[in-house]
């Protein structure tokens with residue numbers, strides 16, 4: 001019997017969090033909870049949170065503030081917080097937010113149904129933020145219904161051992177834990193049977209996949225085995241760390257036909273002095289050499305990255321080195337951020353913090369430069385033929401479809417819905433800032 005309870009789930013943050021939310025819904029629907037987009041109908045409100053910068057963290061607190069009135073109207077309502085803020089704050093969050101019932105950390109997704117049952121039975125708040133050697137939530141995989149999805153995420157590892165001086169991730173996601181290769185390949189096969197055509201392998205630092213497994217595959221070996229799975233047409237992965245990207249992985253772009261021509265390779269700064277203080281483990285020269293090798297092995301590869309401005313001690317010269325690296329590499333797109341001090345990280349204790357207005361100004365200059373480059377690169381594809389995987393209806397225009405090139409660029413075009421899930425050849429007619437317009441050939 002369905003218990004008839006409705007869950008409203010709101011997600012903040014990266015793809016990892018988006019996928020964790022899919023896992024949460026998957027286990028909860030197995031326990032007969034039903035997802036809803038209407039918060040007014042919810043019996044349970046869950047927030048899956050991000051603490052990588054101050055901004056997404058603040059959003060969590062303001063969302064929780066807004067939810068108070070729902071609790072006042074419905075005393076049986078359960079409000080829970082999961083993800084990185086939950087892991088970081090633990091019990092403190094329950095002390096701070098009187099109307100909160102549940103705090104569950106990044107290793108505790110699998111306990112969600114039991115935790116909710118316990119709260120319902122005891123009407124007492126619960127906190128579950130333990131780290132485990134064996135991360136059971138890695139093995140929850142939300143299988144889409146037949147034919148429902150064209151692409152899907154697959155978690156291959158959890159956590160990070162790098163401790164970059166600015167980053168909270170190792171503290172809130174724990175140490176690096178790779179998932180056994182056979183479980184990953186099993187999941188990809190299961191997805192393929194359901195009609196999924198594209199998988200994105202997820203981890204904070206996929207290049208170090210397998211280092212903690214005895215006798216398991218390396219990341220390039222995992223890619224090679226995934227490449228053999230029938231029915232899967234495209235393989236993507238994120239995120240790669242420049243210090244760990246091996247020759248073997250670079251060669252995989254040339255050798256494995258299903259591996260998409262796209263890499264997300266965060267560089268964070270173009271200044272060696274700043275990179276050193278960030279503890280990133282590479283120089284700007286090494287970074288640029290890697291991108292050159294990638295373009296040699298895989299012409300036309302889309303290269304995107306993360307970068308931040310206003311890291312402690314970053315002066316005008318450092319910032320100009322970042323701009324110079326952007327000019328030289330000519331990224332297809334960049335995710336750019338103002339450095340945000342995170343409690344407990346080394347960089348938050350550095351004395352030479354940069355003021356907010358300098359950070360804002362640098363971000364504006366950097367984004368303006370990248371916009372020009374992105375636009376120019378997109379225009380450079382006009383009149384070219386590209387293969388795209390059709391993903392669904394376009395959000396931008398009614399009665400249009402949307403797909404992606406292997407290099408991860410969005411293409412909108414006219415076509416009928418029976419094309420969804422197919423690989424199509426299109427001619428690029430126009431390159432815009434955020435997308436391309438194509439025509440079926």
Ligand code: SAM
Pocket residue numbers: 014052053166167168169204205239240241266268306307308337338339340341342
């Ligand atoms: N593991 C990935 C890597 O090493 O590139 C990145 C993971 S992190 C969740 C995503 C991005 O957030 C980082 O690449 C970085 O640019 C940004 N980021 C992390 N900590 C930050 C901080 N304290 N302030 C601003 N941006 C930050």
Ligand code: SF4
Pocket residue numbers: 160161162163164167168169170204205241
């Ligand atoms: Fe954070 Fe560095 Fe690990 Fe990426 S590699 S998650 S930036 S500590």
